[in-house]
Amino acid sequence: MSVMQVDREIDARGMPCPGPLMALIGAIREEPAGAVIAVLSSDAGSRTDIPAWTTKARQELLSVDEEEGYTKFVVRKAR
């Protein structure tokens, strides 16, 4: 759906809650502001956790796409 250029993709499929979120936070710390990070997660908790975290941490959630057996989140490091 999104044709956004992704700088880094994290395949967190199979990781249980809150692993995918923690992997995303780790990547956000490492990447420079403006970087676009995609996270693939099969953990149902991510559907609420990642949007809650991006709001709280004031990061930009660009898209959430349901794929076959997992969800793809695309986040831009805003700050």
Next chain:
Amino acid sequence: MADANGSADHLSLVLFSGTDDKLTAASILVAGAAALGKRVDILLQYWALEVFKKDCLEKDHGLSPEAGPGGASLLWRAGERGAPHWSETLRQAKDLGEVRLHACAHSLELFGLEQSDLDPLVDDVSGVASFMADAEGQMVFV
């Protein structure tokens, strides 16, 4: 979110149980809180303190009685699917945010232990009053 004292950004967790299922559940709560930027203080009492003895974390600590016969295989399968050990989740939470583990002074004495007998994940020894004095906001007991 946070009230005037900012206390919603602090989680106090009293960890009493020393079985792997409860330690796993607690470590996930801690990781979630740390991910949201909450400061977390954990007081290790009794059986939870005992598992934090040096070279003891990764041992089999059994399950709580409510796990029943099916519980062990359920958790075993989760481990097979790549779920990290609870001690690893705690370690990640410490890397992620401000998470501190305090050994309850009373329990330490009960087991005849000193801080040097404990895993380095434990930050210090704390009396219950100082833990409570700092425990504004949410308190969880596991």
